[in-house]
Amino acid sequence: MTIKRLGNLLNPNDDGGLGDIIRHARDMGKLVQILQNSLPAEEAGSIVAANIRGAGELIVLASSSAWASRLRFETDTLMAAARASGVEANTCTVRVARV
Numbered sequence: 001m002t003i004k005r006l007g008n009l010l011n012p013n014d015d016g017g018l019g020d021i022i023r024h025a026r027d028m029g030k031l032v033q034i035l036q037n038s039l040p041a042e043e044a045g046s047i048v049a050a051n052i053r054g055a056g057e058l059i060v061l062a063s064s065s066a067w068a069s070r071l072r073f074e075t076d077t078l079m080a081a082a083r084a085s086g087v088e089a090n091t092c093t094v095r096v097a098r099v
Contacts, residue, residue, distance in 0.1 A: 037081070
């Protein structure tokens with residue numbers, strides 16, 4: 001077993017190690033910002049996280065069931081914002097974040 005330095009494991013520029021996980025987390029954070037910027041401030045604050053699944057499914061996590069209901073009316077806006085940023089989104093699902 002080879003010994004790897006922690007800095008090398010956490011380097012997002014390297015393949016393998018934790019770099020892939022760090023890159024994915026960074027991409028998810030950027031996606032959340034893009035989606036939040038497409039909505040009014042009040043609704044934007046309700047988005048907790050977002051991700052894209054393999055088949056182009058945009059998953060948006062809302063802070064509560066009430067906000068999830070409101071965000072479901074904005075799925076077209078959310079998908080348009082994701083697509084404008086280069087994300088291939090075919091569908092959008094809004095879910096409630098488990099705390």
